[in-house]
Amino acid sequence: MDELLGRAWWMLALRGAAGILFGLLALLWPGLTLLLLVAMFAAYALIGGVAAVSAAIRHRSMHTDWWIPLLLGLCTIAAGLIAVAAPGVTAFVLIAVMGANAIVTGVLDLIAWVRLKRRGRTQWLLFFIGILSVLFGIVVLVVPGAGALALVWMIGTYAIVTGALLLVLGLGARNWRSAVLRDKQNTPLHS
Numbered sequence: 718m719d720e721l722l723g724r725a726w727w728m729l730a731l732r733g734a735a736g737i738l739f740g741l742l743a744l745l746w747p748g749l750t751l752l753l754l755v756a757m758f759a760a761y762a763l764i765g766g767v768a769a770v771s772a773a774i775r776h777r778s779m780h781t782d783w784w785i786p787l788l789l790g791l792c793t794i795a796a797g798l799i800a801v802a803a804p805g806v807t808a809f810v811l812i813a814v815m816g817a818n819a820i821v822t823g824v825l826d827l828i829a830w831v832r833l834k835r836r837g838r839t840q841w842l843l844f845f846i847g848i849l850s851v852l853f854g855i856v857v858l859v860v861p862g863a864g865a866l867a868l869v870w871m872i873g874t875y876a877i878v879t880g881a882l883l884l885v886l887g888l889g890a891r892n893w894r895s896a897v898l899r900d901k902q903n904t905p906l907h908s
Contacts, residue, residue: 725772728786729887732765736880743873754869755800755811761876762797762818766790782832789825793818812868816857819875823850842886846879 739761743754769790777783796818800811826847833840853875857868 725776725786726887726889726891726893728768728772729883729890731768731887733880733882733884733887735761735764735768736876736883738880740873740876740878740880743869743876754872755804758811758815758872759797759800762793762800766793766795766797769793782829785825785829785832789822789829792821792825812857815872816854819850819854819857821854823847823852823854826850840886842882842889846882846886849875849879849882 739757742757746753767790769786771790773783773785773787773790777787796814799814803810824847826843830840830843830847833843853871857871
């Protein structure tokens with residue numbers, strides 16, 4: 718799993734950058750209409766999902782854990798497509814889709830964290846991202862009557878925080894790959 722993340726570090730970094738951009742746009746325009754919020758969420762979900770699916774398929778022959786980012790990407794793409802297909806959806810359904818997506822994404826991030834066997838690296842960020850996503854999803858589903866402005870601020874803050882953590886994790890994973898390659902080059906051959 719660590720080698721997969723090392724090779725696909727850009728997937729995490731792209732997912733993080735998309736989250737930061739989505740969060741900043743949501744916070745800078747707090748008076749967003751529901752339709753614009755749906756479009757922003759759809760773009761965020763589709764970009765992150767396509768990046769995850771692409772990385773999983775590209776590196777599937779390397780490790781048996783490739784299905785985790787594939788499943789994550791497919792769930793995220795599905796959430797984005799639902800938002801695109803039904804832009805007139807009620808606020809409650811939109812909140813439920815976002816909450817369910819956050820819970821599924823968080824659980825899959827936690828599964829990836831459990832399977833990651835790196836020591837002393839930044840894998841704890843994946844655990845933190847997973848917990849944060851699950852908690853965010855639960856809050857969104859338990860309190861669906863939150864005002865539109867509060868929802869925008871909550872979603873924007875969540876996207877920025879998890880996006881920043883994913884960006885740091887992606888850059889850290891890039892360094893893992895460099896360290897693994899250095900270790901392989903410095904390992905003496907045994908006869």
